[in-house]
Amino acid sequence: MRIVIGEDSALFREGLASLLTHAGHDVVGKAADAETLVEVVASENPDLAVVDVRMPPELKDDGAKAARKIREAQPEVAIVLLSQHIETKHSVELVSQGGFGYLLKDRVLDVDEFLESITRVAAGGSALDPEVVGRLLGRPTTGALTPREREVLGLMAEGCTNVAIAKRLWLTGRTVETHVGSIMAKLGLAANVEEHRRVLAVLTYLAEYG
Numbered sequence: 001m002r003i004v005i006g007e008d009s010a011l012f013r014e015g016l017a018s019l020l021t022h023a024g025h026d027v028v029g030k031a032a033d034a035e036t037l038v039e040v041v042a043s044e045n046p047d048l049a050v051v052d053v054r055m056p057p058e059l060k061d062d063g064a065k066a067a068r069k070i071r072e073a074q075p076e077v078a079i080v081l082l083s084q085h086i087e088t089k090h091s092v093e094l095v096s097q098g099g100f101g102y103l104l105k106d107r108v109l110d111v112d113e114f115l116e117s118i119t120r121v122a123a124g125g126s127a128l129d130p131e132v133v134g135r136l137l138g139r140p141t142t143g144a145l146t147p148r149e150r151e152v153l154g155l156m157a158e159g160c161t162n163v164a165i166a167k168r169l170w171l172t173g174r175t176v177e178t179h180v181g182s183i184m185a186k187l188g189l190a191a192n193v194e195e196h197r198r199v200l201a202v203l204t205y206l207a208e209y210g
Helices: 010-022 034-044 062-073 091-096 105-109 111-122 130-137 147-157 162-169 173-187 197-209
Strands: 002-006 026-031 048-052 078-083 100-104 126-128
Touching: 002 010, 002 034, 010 026, 010 048, 010 105, 026 034, 034 048, 034 062, 048 062, 048 111, 062 078, 062 091, 078 105, 078 111, 100 105, 100 111, 105 111, 111 126, 147 162, 147 173, 162 173, 173 197
Parallel strands: 002 026, 002 048, 048 078, 078 100, 100 126
Antiparallel strands: none
16 A cells, blocks of 8 residues: 655654554655645555644644645545544545544554554545544533434444444344434434445534534
8 A cells, every 4th residue: 555644743754654664555755744745645646645633834733634635636545634632624524535534643552453444444434533532422512412322423433333332232223223313314414325424423413513
């Protein structure tokens, strides 16, 4: 897999490059700021861009903004956001298109899990860190979802199937299906959106009600 890394910390950037190279991937470009990242991705056309959310010049959500620019210009490039911070403004649109992941930087320490996540994203799937979801869902909200629906939504974001959710919450499969249908209806998501609707549901809820 051909990968570009966007990360302003030289230590983390080089460590990540070493990890990916050791795993057999080809790191074709590196960038320490958002503007350079967009240019490198345009030049190299990688399979995947791994991007820190907070990058220069402003050290706010510049990396997330750059990710949106990359997706608009090169929709075939998969994107994984890495951060210690939470940003949903730009993530909703990205995840709805697939080929997108949002992971905490600490997840890189679990090498096997991290490599599995980027492989899934590069193949067009999604990877959303359950700790990110859990932290966000723990904030006070004024949305219409019930406490049980929020529990189901959190497990959906972790990638749990309806069967797995039923086992975790000691519910019947039919009850879980009812909760999922209610969540989709309350969030206004089309019932026939299958591939990424679970992660999209989480991010849509957080963006609108969080």
